[in-house]
Amino acid sequence: MGLFGKGGEETSKQSGTTIVAEGTRFFGELTLDGTLHIDGTIEGTIECHGDVSVGRTGYFEGTLKANRLMVSGHVQGRVECESLEIVSTGRVYGEIASERFVIEPGGQFIGESLTRDKQAVAALSYKQQGDEAGSVDADRDEAATGSGPSLVSSDDGTAHAKARNG
Incomplete structure (x- = not known):
């Protein structure tokens, strides 16, 4: 089945897997329904309604929104997903908002982790707008109540994170 019918009309509506092969560099915005x-290397913005996996040689920098994310390579930036898994070779640096977050022994996460609920996503959006005063006041309030950021590490001591539960 071809991609285009008569007159350039698209005939295939199936969502497949998009692969960014080793040695390929993509800069910009990527929106897709299937898996990735x-x-x-990708630098920019990804909005994927399916799952995203970053292989051992894979590198992503920017803003990523997906259903699920599995990292064997390197991710740096802002991530919003339902499920994030960092395997033993994976490295994630930045800010994540996720309902489910797993770090295998050897995997690394350095950054801020927010639970993914309406309040936390709103806080993430608020923070992205650059209101430093509001962020500092919120951190001060959380420190006073004891509900603020804390340091988290995996069993082997390689994963460190500030975790804030909304």
Whole structure:
């Protein structure tokens, strides 16, 4: 089945897997319905209604929104997903908002982790707007109540995170 019918009309509506191969570099905005596997480099914005996997040689920097994210390579930036898994070779640096967050022994996360609920997503959006005064006041209030950021590490001591539960 071809992608285009008569007159350039699209005939295939199936969502498949998009692969960014090792050695490929992509800069910009990527929106897709299917799954995405990254073995190359992407810098920019990804909005994926399916799952994203970053292979051992994969590198992503920017803002990523997906259903599920599995990281074997390197991710840096802002991530929003239902489920995030960092395997033993994976490295994630930045800010994440996720309902489910797993770090295998050897995997690394350095950054801020927010629970993914309406309040936390609103806080993430608020923070992205650059209101430093509001962020500092919120951190001060959380420190006073004892509900603020805390340091988290995996069993082997390689994963560190400030965790804030909304």
